[in-house]
Amino acid sequence: MLFGFEWDLSSPAAYAASILPILLIGMWVTIQATVIGFIVALVLGLVWAVLKAAPFRIIAWPATVMTEFIRDTPLLVQLFFLYYVLPEYGIVLPAFMTGTLALGIQYSAYTSEVYRAGIEAVAKYQHEAARALNLTPARTFTHIVVPQAVPRIVPAMGNYLVSIMKDVPVLSVVTVLEMLNVAKIVGDRTFNYLVPLSMVGGLYLVMTLVASAGVRLLDGWLPKQGVPLK
Amino acid sequence: MNDPIIKFDKVIKRFGDLTVLDELDFEVGRGEKVSIIGPSGSGKSTVLRILMTLEGIDGGVVTVNGEPLWHEEGPDGLRPASEAHLHKMRTQLGMVFQQFNLFPHMTVLRNITEAPVKVLGLSKAEAKGRAEELLELVGLADQAQKYPHQLSGGQQQRVGIARALAMRPNVLLFDEPTSALDPELVGEVLNVIGRLAEEHDLTMLLVTHEMRFAREISDRVCFFDQGRIREEGTPEELFTDPKEDRTREFLKAVLD
Ligand SMILES: Nc1ncnc2c1ncn2[C@@H]1O[C@H](COP(=O)(O)OP(=O)(O)OP(=O)(O)O)[C@@H](O)[C@H]1O
Ligand SMILES: [Mg+2]
Numbered sequence: 039m040l041f042g043f044e045w046d047l048s049s050p051a052a053y054a055a056s057i058l059p060i061l062l063i064g065m066w067v068t069i070q071a072t073v074i075g076f077i078v079a080l081v082l083g084l085v086w087a088v089l090k091a092a093p094f095r096i097i098a099w100p101a102t103v104m105t106e107f108i109r110d111t112p113l114l115v116q117l118f119f120l121y122y123v124l125p126e127y128g129i130v131l132p133a134f135m136t137g138t139l140a141l142g143i144q145y146s147a148y149t150s151e152v153y154r155a156g157i158e159a160v161a162k163y164q165h166e167a168a169r170a171l172n173l174t175p176a177r178t179f180t181h182i183v184v185p186q187a188v189p190r191i192v193p194a195m196g197n198y199l200v201s202i203m204k205d206v207p208v209l210s211v212v213t214v215l216e217m218l219n220v221a222k223i224v225g226d227r228t229f230n231y232l233v234p235l236s237m238v239g240g241l242y243l244v245m246t247l248v249a250s251a252g253v254r255l256l257d258g259w260l261p262k263q264g265v266p267l268k
Numbered sequence: 269m270n271d272p273i274i275k276f277d278k279v280i281k282r283f284g285d286l287t288v289l290d291e292l293d294f295e296v297g298r299g300e301k302v303s304i305i306g307p308s309g310s311g312k313s314t315v316l317r318i319l320m321t322l323e324g325i326d327g328g329v330v331t332v333n334g335e336p337l338w339h340e341e342g343p344d345g346l347r348p349a350s351e352a353h354l355h356k357m358r359t360q361l362g363m364v365f366q367q368f369n370l371f372p373h374m375t376v377l378r379n380i381t382e383a384p385v386k387v388l389g390l391s392k393a394e395a396k397g398r399a400e401e402l403l404e405l406v407g408l409a410d411q412a413q414k415y416p417h418q419l420s421g422g423q424q425q426r427v428g429i430a431r432a433l434a435m436r437p438n439v440l441l442f443d444e445p446t447s448a449l450d451p452e453l454v455g456e457v458l459n460v461i462g463r464l465a466e467e468h469d470l471t472m473l474l475v476t477h478e479m480r481f482a483r484e485i486s487d488r489v490c491f492f493d494q495g496r497i498r499e500e501g502t503p504e505e506l507f508t509d510p511k512e513d514r515t516r517e518f519l520k521a522v523l524d
Contacts, residue, residue, distance in 0.1 A: 059312065067467055072304060095470055098376045103463075124411045143361060160273070163365065163367055163369045164369065164371065165370065166320075166365070167320050167365065167369035167371070169320075169322060170320050170322070170357075170358070170361075170363040170430070170432075171382070171387065171435060172355060172366075172383060172435070173382070173383055173386060174386075181382070182371055185373045229410035240391065261373070261415075263372035263373050263415065263416075263417055264371075264372055264373025265373055266373055266374075266375075266415070267371075267373055267374045267378050268319065268374075268375050268376070268377075268378055268413075
């Protein structure tokens with residue numbers, strides 16, 4: 039029994055049906071971790087991108103070093119760092135929060151590059167036209183550059199959304215009950231791993247297909263020339 | 269020339285080791301229509317880009333309406349202009365680009381109203397009224413709600429002209445406004461520019477390879493060669509009786 043659901047080992051089909059609700063509870067945790075991790079990655083990545091673009095090296099440099107460091111170290115190292123080191127300094131976060139934070143931080147290093155590339159891809163001519171019309175740099179950024187950068191940014195961010203989803207099982211090492219961890223516990227207790235692990239594979243496939251389709255839909259809906267302004 | 273609106277005084281412009289403008293002296297009178305012709309790389313676009321503050325200078329002084337463009341009066345003489353000074357000076361100038369450079373995510377109307385609302389502080393209704401008049405002027409009254417990619421090149425360039433005019437500049441700069449267009453679309457753009465030249469007291473500075481057109485609309489034509497004005501005069505003088513060999517060679521090459 040797990041989360042109040044009994045398993046039925048009479049046949050593989052009955053077993054699968056009986057543990058589905060258990061796995062779905064784990065899947066819900068996986069989805070939450072993905073979404074929160076993604077939001078952290080999007081927001082923090084934007085912060086990095088802005089800092090790295092700062093005209094002062096004293097700001098740009100640390101941001102560059104930090105993102106390079108994050109990118110070149112495994113997610114697991116950052117996860118352990120947050121989970122085991124922070125409490126030594128009195129910062130104790132719940133496992134789920136630590137895990138999603140680690141995911142978001144790891145991927146912020148990648149998303150910051152997506153922002154940078156998307157912004158730089160907006161043609162120099164657009165900046166010149168804006169300058170000739172005397173628009174301020176801030177207005178040019180928010181109303182000329184960003185709307186045109188969005189369609190370039192969205193597909194790349196979509197790929198990272200799916201990657202984050204597939205990295206969530208790493209959180210099991212700090213006891214987060216995401217889907218794979220739940221399946222493993224079920225396997226441990228029933229001595230049947232085949233069915234729960236196969237089901238995890240299937241459910242993952244469904245999730246990634248849905249997420250990819252969503253991103254493609256958004257991508258197709260966004261005009262290539264930018265977020266329209268009437 | 270007394271009281272020119274634009275004055276280049278020994279202006280030097282370099283890109284690395286390349287000296288593009290070599291102590292250029294150049295003046296444009298109020299309301300004058302001046303065409304700039306010359307071979308590729310002679311510095312024609314650079315002159316316009318310096319005026320539009322898209323490119324700085326390495327020596328000399330540029331004045332617009334009697335005020336230095338790239339300098340400011342300081343306590344001890346001229347000092348390099350601040351961004352605030354450039355912002356103020358730019359209000360007198362407008363530019364029409366070879367590649368149109370419309371904002372692709374904005375409707376035609378928004379392309380034209382964005383700066384008047386945000387920079388000049390017009391109300392949306394005022395800006396829209398002004399934009400509609402200008403679209404009428406360039407023959408695109410029915411295209412206001414379209415996006416640039418839904419228009420032909422000639423239509424896009426006419427929007428580009430309307431967008432520049434919406435800021436009510438004193439000087440309008442055209443950098444090869446028809447070079448990116450299919451031949452059959454050149455005429456409609458030249459018509460609009462020609463009408464502007466005729467009906468407005470706007471000062472116009474036009475870089476072009478359309479010699480016939482330059483001849484028709486200009487008060488004066490300047491032949492640029494290697495960062496200097498090699499020869500200038502009325503269209504009659506320059507096109508029918510050029511004094512310099514270089515001018516003659518150039519005209520022969522482009523007119524054939
Ligand atoms: N940003 C830049 N960096 C380096 N060199 C430049 C730059 N802009 C222009 N140049 C060079 O300066 C010279 C003059 O350029 P400019 O664009 O003013 O010529 P142009 O007379 O307009 O020529 P065209 O008829 O080909 O447009 C050219 O040799 C060009 O390669
Ligand atoms: Mg040029």
